[in-house]
Amino acid sequence: MDKSIHSQVGEGFLDEIKDDLFQTLSWKSPRFKLWLAALFIIILLGIFAYYRQVRFGLVVTAMRDYTSWGIYISNFVFFVAVSLIGSLVSSILKLSNAKWSTPLTRISEIIAVASIICAAIIIIVDMGRPDRFFNVILHGRIQSPIIWDVIVIFTYLIISLLLLYLPLIPDIALCRDHLTSAPGWRKKVYRILAVGWKSKPGQYNIILKSIRILGIMIIPVAFAIHTITSWLFATTWRPGWDSTNLGPYFVSGAFMVGSGVIIVAMFFIRKSMGLEKYITEKHFDHMGKLLVLLSLVYLYFNINEYLGPAFKMVGVEGEHITELFTGKYALMYWMVQIFGLILPILVLLPKKGRKPFPMLIVSFFVILGAWFKRFLIVIPSLQHPYLPIQDVDESYRRYFPTWEEWAICAASVAGVLLIITLIMKLFPVIPMWEIAEEKGMRKEDIK
């Protein structure tokens, strides 16, 4: 095809993309307002619960001397895990030239940014004296994995923000130039964030080079963020955490839950924003295959994690395994393993299972399974210290989260959804210029 004709085809397509995506940026829909209101109510309830926690102390939670990490930490590990989807889609898939993933890169980066922000917040919520947070930075010991975690979380957040922002610049410029009816504050935001973008080759060179550098750099940082999170456990004296498997076990589980989250996001974004043209069944099919692969890898690490201790059944380690396999956490444990790990493999292996709706259901199981999996990693281990529990109040021996803990965790989930929603209502959720370029348009003509 002649290049100019190709470009004209692309140009027509760009107009179509503009129409399709600019309509998703409207804030007027009652459904959107209702959604925002629901999220705000949940967040306000969480703020009230947190006010009670600050006012009366951590005694309002069910955490005591032994179970000193509760669902806040499970939630933290869950959010850190979800955030890894950003590096998987916008880096690993991109570097491996999986072109099909282009419409998903922005969604994945938005999810990554939102979850890492809330992961950082929830860790401060877990502190009995949040006013002392800066002491961690001022007087922190570089020997402590907690300091490594603080450093790597902040670094990952900045890289994720850059990986969200850099490919967004040409699209922000499109918003700046074409969304003339947008409110003044939004125009101002577009003007500032577009940093004088005029689709010049030199400008593209800068962002393409930067995206490539960051895309490579985020892989070790992503592995570090979740490996270090696993070291928070691995360096603590408790059964179930003395495992050399813990780092890859966490990382593989993170990629799996991240994929589940992006499938759910794809389903609802596609439906609610009318983007069936961009997020097609082909994307679900590919993501389904990816999820099966990641589930198999995670299954492998799960077998590694439990087989050794279960075979030997030594001391407290054996008690911990018994508690999980046949004890008071057995129901949760087997539900998580069957519905959160085996089911996705069985359903998504046949092509019929890789349709949007079955994938949505399976992904919900994956996400729920992943959340409870983190509960199972944190709580039963804490309840089996190496030294016997003696002469303590009965409440020290068990852990069931209080309403304040549930409310705060629900608020953190609502917070993630709110950040995702606001970013998606401010900027196009599909990378417009990348799609137009794939359709044959010259980058310089994308204006």
Add this chain to the structure above:
Amino acid sequence: MNRLKNHLDGSSIKIGIGMILLFILVNFELQAIAFIQDDERITSVIQLEFSVEDSLKYITAQVNEYNLDSIGKPIGELDIYFYVQRTFSQLPIGDYFNTTDENGEVRIEFPHDLPGDSAGNVIIFARIEEDDMFEGAEVSGIASFGIPLYIDHRANKRSLTAASANAPISLLLLVNGIILAVWGIIIYIFIEIFKIRRAE
């Protein structure tokens, strides 16, 4: 005893209501002696003796009346309280009641597991606390009855368990090297973003 008298006649140490004089013989038979003076009248004297028998350590207190400048008869049926000086307060030792016999003597066993200073020295107190006539009488003495304190200087060396100022050099180089490399790239990207406006 002449030496004791000299102390009494001269500069005794005033504590509380009475006047205490301390005299220690550093041998296996250590002694500490206190004289109590109520206004002008000296009323009692406590002598401490430290001994070791079959590797058990004993503290013996001998309490006598004291009149003018001579030691009088033993005081029986008197409760003596024994203490060991710890960092922030005095730790009670002995039985709940340690009552002197008709010879004015009471003996307690020193616990075998108390740490002392680096030489194993501990300061031991004997005190009369609940007696109208003799209350406030106190004597202290130093005995090497404690377990010599071993100070672990490893905490001051560079290690993973040390304070932040003593982090291992290899770890500092590694962590800071990684941070500098990653943040160097991030800063470079920020500089590139600022160049976008002028790029052609």
